[in-house]
Amino acid sequence: MKDFVEIRWHGRGGQGTVTAAKALAEAALTGGKFIQAFPEYGPERAGAPIRVYSRIGANEITIHCPVRTPGIVVVLDPTLLGAVDVLEGAKDEATVIVNTAHSVDELKASRDWGNRKVFAVDANKISLECIGRVMPNTPILGAMVKATNIVTLEMLLDDIRINFAKKFSEKIIEGNISAIKRAYEEVR
Secondary structure, X not given: OOOEEEEEEEEEOOOOHHHHHHHHHHHHHHOOOEEEEEEEOOOOOOOOEXXXXXXXXXXXXXXXXXXXXXXXXXXXXXXXXXXXXXXXXXXXXXXXXXXXOOOHHHHHHHOOOOOOEEEEEOHHHHHXXXXXXOOOXXXXXXXXXXXXXXXXXXXXXXXXXXXXXXXXXXXXHHHHHHHHHHHHHHOO
């Protein structure tokens, strides 16, 4: 029996999917969890579909392979819903978080989600308004924390502040923090 949660992230090159998976994993690590976060690369280029995998658990994680039966699926680019089977192998009780301007009811009408819990957040709009450009990775983290409680919001925000300080200005960090908080409140 697994004592960890498996997450599969679907995005496109340049959206920060790898960064989001690593940021969540680092926040969980700071909180005392065991983690894995790694991408599956193909012909990498901006805009190409990518998958990233995460595992977070209370004990050491000893498997090292792609996530085949995720308990959580995150979709950073809604155009992938028609191009990739984002639900492939997903558990019947999986949580699915989608970056979309559509409502959950509209998402549910668009396909058979089974018994999966579906959440929607307009991470593109939030990032544009908070960060100044479309970069859905940090807002989707806020939505994910609210939908799954995999880490606390405070833990995520503290870790983002620390890790982003190594690369970004205070203005960019605060924009990302604002985007995470807003997505946390707006996810439906």
